[in-house]
Amino acid sequence: MKNMLIVHGGAPTAVINASLYGAVTEAKKHPEVDHIYAAIGGSGAVIREQFLDMKTVDEGRLELLPFTPASAIGTSRDHLEPEDYEAIARVIEKYDIQYVFFNGGNGSMDACGKVYAACKALGLDVRVVGIPKTIDNDIAVTDHAPGFGSAARYIAATVSEVSQDVRALPIHVCIVEAMGRNAGWITAASALARSGDGDGPDLIYLPERTFVEEEFLADVKALVEKKGGVVVVASEGLTGPDGKPIVEPIFQVGRATYYGDVGAHLANLVIKKLGIKARSEKPGICGRASIAFQSSVDREEAVLAGREAVKAALEGQTGVMIGFERLPGAEYAVRPIRIPIEQVMLTERTMPDEYINERGNDVTDAFVEWCRPLIGEPLRPFVTFKNDL
Amino acid sequence: MKNMLIVHGGAPTAVINASLYGAVTEAKKHPEVDHIYAAIGGSGAVIREQFLDMKTVDEGRLELLPFTPASAIGTSRDHLEPEDYEAIARVIEKYDIQYVFFNGGNGSMDACGKVYAACKALGLDVRVVGIPKTIDNDIAVTDHAPGFGSAARYIAATVSEVSQDVRALPIHVCIVEAMGRNAGWITAASALARSGDGDGPDLIYLPERTFVEEEFLADVKALVEKKGGVVVVASEGLTGPDGKPIVEPIFQVGRATYYGDVGAHLANLVIKKLGIKARSEKPGICGRASIAFQSSVDREEAVLAGREAVKAALEGQTGVMIGFERLPGAEYAVRPIRIPIEQVMLTERTMPDEYINERGNDVTDAFVEWCRPLIGEPLRPFVTFKNDL
Numbered sequence: 010m011k012n013m014l015i016v017h018g019g020a021p022t023a024v025i026n027a028s029l030y031g032a033v034t035e036a037k038k039h040p041e042v043d044h045i046y047a048a049i050g051g052s053g054a055v056i057r058e059q060f061l062d063m064k065t066v067d068e069g070r071l072e073l074l075p076f077t078p079a080s081a082i083g084t085s086r087d088h089l090e091p092e093d094y095e096a097i098a099r100v101i102e103k104y105d106i107q108y109v110f111f112n113g114g115n116g117s118m119d120a121c122g123k124v125y126a127a128c129k130a131l132g133l134d135v136r137v138v139g140i141p142k143t144i145d146n147d148i149a150v151t152d153h154a155p156g157f158g159s160a161a162r163y164i165a166a167t168v169s170e171v172s173q174d175v176r177a178l179p180i181h182v183c184i185v186e187a188m189g190r191n192a193g194w195i196t197a198a199s200a201l202a203r204s205g206d207g208d209g210p211d212l213i214y215l216p217e218r219t220f221v222e223e224e225f226l227a228d229v230k231a232l233v234e235k236k237g238g239v240v241v242v243a244s245e246g247l248t249g250p251d252g253k254p255i256v257e258p259i260f261q262v263g264r265a266t267y268y269g270d271v272g273a274h275l276a277n278l279v280i281k282k283l284g285i286k287a288r289s290e291k292p293g294i295c296g297r298a299s300i301a302f303q304s305s306v307d308r309e310e311a312v313l314a315g316r317e318a319v320k321a322a323l324e325g326q327t328g329v330m331i332g333f334e335r336l337p338g339a340e341y342a343v344r345p346i347r348i349p350i351e352q353v354m355l356t357e358r359t360m361p362d363e364y365i366n367e368r369g370n371d372v373t374d375a376f377v378e379w380c381r382p383l384i385g386e387p388l389r390p391f392v393t394f395k396n397d398l
Numbered sequence: 399m400k401n402m403l404i405v406h407g408g409a410p411t412a413v414i415n416a417s418l419y420g421a422v423t424e425a426k427k428h429p430e431v432d433h434i435y436a437a438i439g440g441s442g443a444v445i446r447e448q449f450l451d452m453k454t455v456d457e458g459r460l461e462l463l464p465f466t467p468a469s470a471i472g473t474s475r476d477h478l479e480p481e482d483y484e485a486i487a488r489v490i491e492k493y494d495i496q497y498v499f500f501n502g503g504n505g506s507m508d509a510c511g512k513v514y515a516a517c518k519a520l521g522l523d524v525r526v527v528g529i530p531k532t533i534d535n536d537i538a539v540t541d542h543a544p545g546f547g548s549a550a551r552y553i554a555a556t557v558s559e560v561s562q563d564v565r566a567l568p569i570h571v572c573i574v575e576a577m578g579r580n581a582g583w584i585t586a587a588s589a590l591a592r593s594g595d596g597d598g599p600d601l602i603y604l605p606e607r608t609f610v611e612e613e614f615l616a617d618v619k620a621l622v623e624k625k626g627g628v629v630v631v632a633s634e635g636l637t638g639p640d641g642k643p644i645v646e647p648i649f650q651v652g653r654a655t656y657y658g659d660v661g662a663h664l665a666n667l668v669i670k671k672l673g674i675k676a677r678s679e680k681p682g683i684c685g686r687a688s689i690a691f692q693s694s695v696d697r698e699e700a701v702l703a704g705r706e707a708v709k710a711a712l713e714g715q716t717g718v719m720i721g722f723e724r725l726p727g728a729e730y731a732v733r734p735i736r737i738p739i740e741q742v743m744l745t746e747r748t749m750p751d752e753y754i755n756e757r758g759n760d761v762t763d764a765f766v767e768w769c770r771p772l773i774g775e776p777l778r779p780f781v782t783f784k785n786d787l
Binding site for chain 2: 017047054060061074077080082084269277280281288298302391
């Protein structure tokens with residue numbers, strides 16, 4: 010009998026706990042797994058030996074996991090040094106752990122690879138498997154990763170409601186700032202707000218394209234003249250022709266640089282340069298781990314990713330991350346795959362050209378088709394009446 | 399047979415269409431009501447004679463109304479002059495309208511009273527009844543008004559999710575900016591995010607109290623030392639000891655003054671003056687008309703308000719607004735009442751002292767008890783694990 014360890018890394022999502030649920034319930038089925046240690050507070054918690062044996066958690070609380078946002082066992086952005094990986098390997102040895110799971114994004118997959126190497130250096134027989142987690146959808150190789158579908162549903166549903174608001178009272182330009190500093194997947198998913206009735210976002214600005222202020226102002230002006238109210242969705246990470254963020258860094262604390270808000274900046278441009286009323290909304294972390302907008306498809310895939318990781322480790326696999334391959338056919342279907350971890354470590358996946366329109370102010374139908382199944386059930390239909398007299 | 403007119407005014411809510419549904423379905427039961435005209439685009443649309451006869455709308459589309467956010471018949475912030483009220487009265491005469499309903503907030507109730515006076519001056523036998531609508535809950539006399547319960551549910555559920563995020567990754571102070579410039583009801587409702595397990599908002603700043611920067615920074619600092627991550631909810635309309643907004647007006651377009659964001663301002667203060675990581679979220683209009691967070695109690699009361707308004711007009715009442723009186727007893731119950739419109743015209747209701755704590759950085763239990771039934775079903779329970787080894 011050997012023990013298992015699961016660690017969460019990086020920012021929360023709406024379904025990271027669903028993957029934890031999948032991993033724990035799968036592990037409980039296998040008699041060769043003894044203790045199921047969860048690190049309480051990310052990778053640093055491993056070094057501090059802060060664990061909870063998930064086998065001691067009663068069923069009722071376990072069943073809440075798939076519907077609990079953020080990370081129920083905590084997470085961290087700990088910056089690990091080479092000696093930290095060795096320390097983690099020694100704790101793994103001390104606790105007689107054979108199965109190690111890191112649930113996280115690109116950074117966590119990097120940690121995953123380094124922990125594997127550190128264990129190997131100590132001569133430990135350890136299997137290290139990655140469970141992907143993201144909101145930005147920036148993990149390479151896999152078709153998409155758990156966390157994105159829910160973040161996509163959040164922005165689509167929210168922008169659909171905001172568009173209904175702006176259509177009802179068309180007195181301003183409304184800029185919604187979306188998360189995803191280098192990858193525009195979340196921003197792009199706002200296109201799913203469109204019902205085909207002229208609503209939804211009018212303009213979408215992705216970080217994969219240079220933001221040209223003059224084109225933005227011209228596009229907004231033309232739309233205001235046509236519709237009155239305009240909805241713009243913009244990535245928090247837009248950069249200008251000089252390659253720098255369109256908002257200035259305002260201050261620095263330690264390693265962190267603080268920038269002004271892109272949404273507020275664009276609204277101010279519209280007011281100052283066009284003299285048109287504008288406002289901005291920045292749901293920010295409200296949309297990062299929202300159970301109210303959790304995608305059922307995302308939740309199920311997250312559970313599956315957790316289960317598959319445990320199965321892979323028990324089959325003797327190591328140094329792999331679970332991913333999804335989309336199967337061909339009209340009906341949406343995926344199959345879990347095992348990706349060598351060096352293919353995903355610190356690699357950032359951004360939007361491909363075929364998903365972005367030529368002017369760089371919208372997505373293509375190909376993107377919408379790719380993204381639609383990931384958000385789960387269709388959004389609620391709304392009704393809008395026009396005068397007939 | 400006489401005709402009916404319904405007009406929406408002011409900003410959208412999550413349940414104004416539910417009141418429209420209540421009014422239209424009630425009116426259809428009464429053979430003495432012939433055409434049911436909806437003004438498509440607020441009070442200005444009445445003058446422009448932009449109407450839709452709601453009797454021509456098929457059932458399927460009508461049934462979508464209680465679950466459609468914003469205003470399905472449009473709304474406006476038209477500033478009406480005395481001659482406009484006379485113009486509206488002439489249209490009412492032209493279309494043989496006897497029953498007039500204004501669904502809106504304080505400003506719309508003022509318009510309601512003035513339309514009534516203009517009709518009387520023309521010698522028309524018209525009954526004008528107000529249906530209350532608000533997100534801010536600033537309408538006088540009534541216990542609360544439709545729209546608030548859903549805005550309250552939005553902020554409570556959202557802050558509960560944000561708190562779960564910050565608890566899982568306690569690396570910053572997170573400021574959530576809430577709507578309600580002069581009345582703090584929405585900001586206060588964030589207290590319902592608390593599950594009793596030490597989560598939920600740590601500090602709540604209402605516009606009814608002077609914001610003292612030094613006290614805010616001291617409170618934040620103490621909490622960061624204790625908890626690591628801190629969640630603050632602040633009204634968009636906070637004012638300082640000088641009585642002026644804590645953010646400077648940044649520019650003026652026409653009658654509108656634009657201010658910086660309170661949330662971003664407070665986050666910047668924490669970073670600059672305490673050297674602590676901070677960020678801000680501003681859901682803004684994302685929370686104004688969100689069906690995903692609609693309160694079932696709010697929706698039902700909104701339908702009831704619409705029905706009661708039609709009943710009152712058919713009984714010969716005029717110059718009244720429908721309101722709610724809360725009945726005594728452990729179980730939540732309200733009864734609809736009819737309030738003389740002059741008691742509510744342009745009167746703004748703010749939070750009473752007994753709902754605000756002494757230091758002015760939180761609400762009282764009395765407020766939570768008053769507010770809890772309005773948000774509908776209890777929020778989802780979440781689970782958080784602690785280390786046991």
